[in-house]
Amino acid sequence: MRSADARHVPDSPGSWLLTATDLAVTPAEHGVLAAAFHADTRLDTCMPPGDDYRHRAYQCFALSVAERDLRIVPDPPPYWQSTEVNPLVGGIERRFALIPGEHPATAVVAKIIGGVAELLRTAGVLDARRTPRCLVDAHYIRILAPGEPAPEGIHRDGLLAGSAHLIARENITGGVSEIYDPPVDPASQPKLLRRFTLTEPLDSYAFDDERVLHYAGPIAAQAPGRTAYRDVLLIGFRPA
Numbered sequence: 001m002r003s004a005d006a007r008h009v010p011d012s013p014g015s016w017l018l019t020a021t022d023l024a025v026t027p028a029e030h031g032v033l034a035a036a037f038h039a040d041t042r043l044d045t046c047m048p049p050g051d052d053y054r055h056r057a058y059q060c061f062a063l064s065v066a067e068r069d070l071r072i073v074p075d076p077p078p079y080w081q082s083t084e085v086n087p088l089v090g091g092i093e094r095r096f097a098l099i100p101g102e103h104p105a106t107a108v109v110a111k112i113i114g115g116v117a118e119l120l121r122t123a124g125v126l127d128a129r130r131t132p133r134c135l136v137d138a139h140y141i142r143i144l145a146p147g148e149p150a151p152e153g154i155h156r157d158g159l160l161a162g163s164a165h166l167i168a169r170e171n172i173t174g175g176v177s178e179i180y181d182p183p184v185d186p187a188s189q190p191k192l193l194r195r196f197t198l199t200e201p202l203d204s205y206a207f208d209d210e211r212v213l214h215y216a217g218p219i220a221a222q223a224p225g226r227t228a229y230r231d232v233l234l235i236g237f238r239p240a
C-alpha cells in the first residue's frame with residue numbers, strides 16, 4: 001500500500017486499512033478471485049449511455065451478526081440505492097451478473113467478509129443488538145482505463161459499512177482512495193481525513209458508512225494501447 005499517511009494516522013476515525021495478511025488471504029486464494037474477475041464480470045448496463053468502462057459481477061450473503069454465521073443468498077433481490085446517495089444510478093432496481101454460490105470465489109469472498117465483519121464488530125460499527133441480521137453485498141468491479149471508479153464523486157453508499165479490496169492494477173495510473181468527514185453544513189466542504197493508493201493484492205480499506213464519506217479517483221492507462229484496468233472487490237453491509 002502506498003500512502004503519504006497510511007495506516008498510522010491516529011486521527012482518522014471511521015476507516016481502517018488492511019492487507020492480505022490481515023485478512024489471511026493466500027496468493028492461491030487471490031488467484032481464484034482474479035480469475036473470477038476475468039471470466040465472470042460483465043458490462044454494467046445500468047451506466048449512462050456511452051459509459052462502458054465498468055464491468056461487474058455480484059453475490060449476496062446473509063450475515064447473522066451475533067452468531068457469526070454467513071451464507072450465500074442464492075437468488076438475491078435486485079440491488080437498489082436511493083437517488084440521494086447515488087444520483088447517477090440510484091432509484092432503479094439493478095441486476096448484475098450473478099456468481100453462483102458453488103463458484104470457488106465464494107469461499108474466498110466469505111473469508112474476506114468474515115474478517116471485515118470481525119473488525120467492524122470490534123469497532124462497534126456492527127452491533128448484534130442494533131442490526132442482528134445483515135445482507136452483505138459483494139460487487140466484483142472491473143474499471144477499464146480511462147474510467148471512474150466512483151463516478152458519483154465523494155459519497156456514502158447508504159449502508160451500515162463497507163470495504164474495498166484491490167484484486168489487480170493492470171497498466172494503470174491513478175485510482176487514489178480518499179476518506180472524508182462529511183460537511184458540517186450544506187455550505188461547507190467535506191474534510192479529507194486520509195488519502196492512499198491500494199497497490200498490492202488485497203490491499204484494502206473498511207469504513208463506517210454512517211460516519212465517513214469515500215471516493216476513488218479516475219484511472220488512466222500507463223502504456224497506451226495495452227489492456228488497462230483496476231479490479232476491486234467492494235463489500236457492503238446493510239440491515240436485512
Ligand SMILES: [Fe+2]
Pocket residue numbers: 155156157214
Ligand atoms: Fe461507494
